Amino acid sequence: EPEVTQTPSHQVTQMGQEVILRCVPISNHLYFYWYRQILGQKVEFLVSFYNNEISEKSEIFDDQFSVERPDGSNFTLKIRSTKLEDSAMYFCASMDTGELFFGEGSRLTVL
Amino acid sequence: QKEVEQDPGPLSVPEGAIVSLNCTYSNSAFQYFMWYRQYSRKGPELLMYTYSSGNKEDGRFTAQVDKSSKYISLFIRDSQPSDSATYLCAMNRSGGYQKVTFGTGTKLQVIP
Numbered sequence: 001e002p003e004v005t006q007t008p009s010h011q012v013t014q015m016g017q018e019v020i021l022r023c024v025p026i027s028n029h030l031y032f033y034w035y036r037q038i039l040g041q042k043v044e045f046l047v048s049f050y051n052n053e054i055s056e057k058s059e060i061f062d063d064q065f066s067v068e069r070p071d072g073s074n075f076t077l078k079i080r081s082t083k084l085e086d087s088a089m090y091f092c093a094s095m096d097t098g099e100l101f102f103g104e105g106s107r108l109t110v111l
Numbered sequence: 112q113k114e115v116e117q118d119p120g121p122l123s124v125p126e127g128a129i130v131s132l133n134c135t136y137s138n139s140a141f142q143y144f145m146w147y148r149q150y151s152r153k154g155p156e157l158l159m160y161t162y163s164s165g166n167k168e169d170g171r172f173t174a175q176v177d178k179s180s181k182y183i184s185l186f187i188r189d190s191q192p193s194d195s196a197t198y199l200c201a202m203n204r205s206g207g208y209q210k211v212t213f214g215t216g217t218k219l220q221v222i223p
Contacts, residue, residue: 042216056209105152
């Protein structure tokens with residue numbers, strides 16, 4: 001069964017460093033997303049991406065964040081100058097006809 | 112008022128019980144409704160996807176949507192210990208690229 005895959009599963013970084021989280025969405029899907037879940041809290045929307053551009057972004061998705069689809073399969077989230085409060089699970093998701101499918105997540109720990 | 116409200120639980124039931132999970136929402140523009148299951152430190156897994164009002168059944172799971180009351184439910188029949196997880200309701204305005212808004216999740220424990 002097709003699935004969304006994410007790497008790395010866990011990344012530990014020092015405050016102020018840049019991280020890149022990678023995702024391979026389901027191959028025939030057209031819409032891609034990043035969501036975030038701080039431990040014990042709700043799943044929060046960060047950004048949606050369609051046709052090689054951002055469709056919608058939340059107030060969380062400020063200049064510190066960027067997304068890119070560098071080739072036909074990968075979808076990345078870059079976080080510049082990480083802060084302690086960026087520690088969370090980051091989920092990539094893709095959608096075709098309305099059903100949103102998630103990857104297993106990348107756990108980011110900022111020290 | 113939050114856009115989507117969900118009782119966080121925890122909800123503890125004996126094995127074999129019928130479980131009822133609920134969400135209310137305030138945005139009348141929501142038309143697509145989803146239920147996800149999330150195990151600890153894992154990604155949300157889509158269980159049910161429904162459009163507008165009505166019922167949808169899939170095995171032991173039944174999703175209900177009442178748009179007039181802005182209320183959705185997920186029923187789990189013959190609950191199993193493996194159903195122990197956090198259940199997230201989610202919704203959006205269209206089936207397209209618009210963001211999906213999640214509830215906070217209800218933690219369910221099914222006791223053998």
